[in-house]
């Protein structure tokens with residue numbers, strides 16, 4: 188299924204809107220003339236227009252009217268303002284994709300009076316084509332549109348379809364917010380190196396390559412993380428001493444609690 192003859196409207200051209208636009212253009216799924224982005228923020232409009240050569244507007248309706256596909260990339264808190272003007276005016280749209288955390292298919296379908304709705308949760312590595320998205324859709328969404336949704340999301344990395352919307356709040360907590368958990372851990376780890384006496388530059392180099400090398404090793408071997416952790420952990424050695432402190436500090440329960448809190452927050456955002 189190609190996007191030939193289709194225009195895609197982006198409502199909101201911030202971090203994630205521009206990641207999706209960048210992915211679509213990089214993969215040559217569309218040319219810049221097939222994209223229009225609407226955003227009230229002049230800086231955001233200028234940035235995206237000069238980076239990608241796409242059309243921009245500050246009028247959401249103008250963007251929606253000329254499109255067959257619309258992607259909603261505004262914060263969930265803005266959805267209550269964004270949807271009402273579209274009500275009954277966007278029946279022509281063949282598909283509407285929302286990436287807003289928590290906002291349900293039902294809210295968007297009822298808000299737009301259009302049932303062709305896809306709900307997706309990407310993450311920020313999407314900006315370099317290394318993201319992962321989880322998505323689902325209303326039963327009314329046709330096969331061609333489902334294929335297009337998969338293509339749009341794959342332009343940013345991997346995309347996993349789920350047949351139950353309940354998984355979207357879970358994915359939001361796990362992979363959507365996930366990069367922030369990892370960045371916090373990396374930050375703390377670098378600071379620990381600086382505390383011992385490394386320069387920040389060397390501490391950063393050591394930690395960053397340890398993260399990317401370990402992840403590549405994990406993916407390459409396909410082994411369970413526990414197996415690889417045990418390889419590092421010599422009896423009576425340094426790693427065992429460090430791991431003991433992480434466990435004593437409650438790392439596992441802190442991670443589980445963090446993901447659970449994000450999950451609950453995603454559900455709350457969906458309640459409006």
Ligand SMILES: NC(=O)C1=CN([C@@H]2O[C@H](COP(=O)(O)OP(=O)(O)OC[C@H]3O[C@@H](n4cnc5c(N)ncnc54)[C@H](OP(=O)(O)O)[C@@H]3O)[C@@H](O)[C@H]2O)C=CC1
Pocket residue numbers: 198199200201202203204225226227228231247260261262263265268269286287288308309310311363
């Ligand atoms: N950031 C992330 O890691 C992820 C975010 N998401 C979801 O993606 C969505 C967008 O997030 P993100 O890109 O980070 O947010 P950004 O704030 O970077 O982008 C949102 C853009 O929408 C603009 N905007 C505000 N009101 C309107 C409006 N009425 N009509 C059109 N545009 C409007 C904002 O302008 P202004 O700045 O002036 O408000 C801003 O430029 C959210 O719903 C979020 O839940 C999903 C996965 C990951």
Ligand SMILES: O=C(O)[C@@H]1CCC=N1
Pocket residue numbers: 288359363364
């Ligand atoms: O923090 C948020 O609400 C968004 C959703 C997933 C990542 N960022």
